[in-house]
Every structure is written in C-alpha cells, then in structure tokens.
Amino acid sequence: xxxxxxxxxxxxxxxxxxxxxxxxxAIGAFRIPVAFAFSxxxxxxxxxxxxxxKRNFKNDNIKGLRTGLQxxxxxxxxxxxxxxxxxxxMIQAGMFLQTAPGVAxxxxxxxxxxxxxxxxxxxLMTIMYSLSGLKSDFAGSLMYLSEKENLTKLDLVTTYxxxxxxxxxxxxxxxxxxxxx
Numbered sequence: 001x002x003x004x005x006x007x008x009x010x011x012x013x014x015x016x017x018x019x020x021x022x023x024x025x026a027i028g029a030f031r032i033p034v035a036f037a038f039s040x041x042x043x044x045x046x047x048x049x050x051x052x053x054k055r056n057f058k059n060d061n062i063k064g065l066r067t068g069l070q071x072x073x074x075x076x077x078x079x080x081x082x083x084x085x086x087x088x089x090m091i092q093a094g095m096f097l098q099t100a101p102g103v104a105x106x107x108x109x110x111x112x113x114x115x116x117x118x119x120x121x122x123x124l125m126t127i128m129y130s131l132s133g134l135k136s137d138f139a140g141s142l143m144y145l146s147e148k149e150n151l152t153k154l155d156l157v158t159t160y161x162x163x164x165x166x167x168x169x170x171x172x173x174x175x176x177x178x179x180x181x
Contacts, residue, residue, distance in 0.1 A: 003163050006116060009169060013112070014174060017105040020031050021178055030103060030180040032172075033089035039082030040172050043117075046075035047165045050097060062134060062141040068119055068126050070162070076121045083114050084095070106175055116164050125158045 053068030087107065090096075097104045130150070134141045144150055 003127075005162065006163075006167075009112070010109070013105070013109055014171070017102070017109065017174075018178075020105065021102045022023055024101060027058070030090075030093065030095050030100070030179055032106075032175050033086035033093075034080060035082045035086035035089055036175070039079045039086065040169060042075050042079045042082060043165050043168055046072045046079065046160055049075060050161050052152055054158050057145060060142070060145050062131070062145060065145075066128070066131050069124060071130070073121060073124050073128065076117060076124070079117060080114065083110060086110070097148065102178065106179075109171060113164070113168055116167070120161050120164055123160070127153055127157060167176075 049068050049071040053072065055064050056062075056064030056068055081157070087110070090103070095103045095106075097107055127150075131144070139151055
C-alpha cells in the first residue's frame with residue numbers, strides 16, 4: 001500500500017515537472033550534479049548487498065546476513081551523503097529553488113526520494129537491532145532464522161529497497177535527459 005502511494009506521488013510530481021519544463025523551458029543552462037551519478041551507483045550496490053543478505057538468511061548464514069545488512073546500511077549512508085553533496089554542488093553552481101522551476105523540482109523530487117531512503121534505512125536498522133544480540137548465541141541464531149516472520153520482514157524491506165532504488169534510477173535518468181549534459 002505504501003509503495004502504491006509513493007508511486008502515485010512520484011508519477012504525479014514527475015509529470016508536473018515534465019509539463020512545467022516543456023511548457024516554460026523552465027530549466028535554464030544547468031547540469032545535473034555529478035554527485036547524483038555517484039549516489040546512483042551506491043544505491044545500486046546497496047540493492048545487491050541487500051539481495052545477498054536475503055540469500056544468506058535462506059542459507060542459514062547469520063553472519064552473512066548481518067554483514068550484508070551492515071553493508072547495505074553503509075551504502076545507504078554513502079548514498080545520503082552523495083545526495084547532500086549534490087545539493088551542495090547545486091548551491092555552488094547558483095542553482096537555488098527560485099532559480100528556475102526545473103531546478104526547484106530537482107530539489108523537491110530528490111528530497112522526497114531522500115526521505116523514502118531514510119525510511120528504508122530506519123526499517124533496516126530495526127532488523128539489524130533484532131540481530132544484535134545473536135552474535136554468539138548459536139541457538140538464538142537458529143531460532144531467528146527459522147521464524148517466518150523474520151523472513152517476511154526481510155522480504156518487505158528488500159522489496160521496498162529495490163522499489164526505492166528503481167525509482168531513483170528512473171528519476172536520475174529523467175533529470176539527466178532534461179538537464180543539459
């Protein structure tokens with residue numbers, strides 16, 4: 001349900017963006033920040049690490065699960081820093097909210113996406129917290145891995161994370177092809 005609402009939100013805002021820039025030539029002579037390219041790579045890598053976490057869960061590898069989740073979180077944090085770096089690059093280039101409507105949409109849409117990533121990271125942290133007491137507890141680890149509820153939680157966060165990842169890739173290319181190269 002949440003992903004359906006997010007999809008509708010991003011489709012609506014993206015359509016408004018496209019209509020605005022087509023109607024008003026509302027971008028100006030700006031380029032999309034290089035930091036957004038880096039953030040895209042880190043978010044894609046985080047999806048791969050989260051997928052490996054799921055495989056580790058299914059293979060009863062608690063250590064691999066924990067490591068994959070930690071790597072996913074680290075890559076998510078790096079993504080977030082790259083986004084902030086991208087906004088900083090925009091400010092340095094004189095791209096402010098009031099500069100052009102297309103630029104304002106870039107801030108708003110990337111900011112909305114940023115909030116969605118933070119939500120996914122919060123959910124990842126709850127899963128990581130539930131694993132924190134199992135470092136040396138072999139029996140507890142086996143019980144954790146045998147509970148369907150834990151796999152369901154991992155499935156949900158994985159689906160959401162891949163959704164947010166795919167969404168960012170689509171948004172990045174939309175901005176890439178509408179801003180000047």
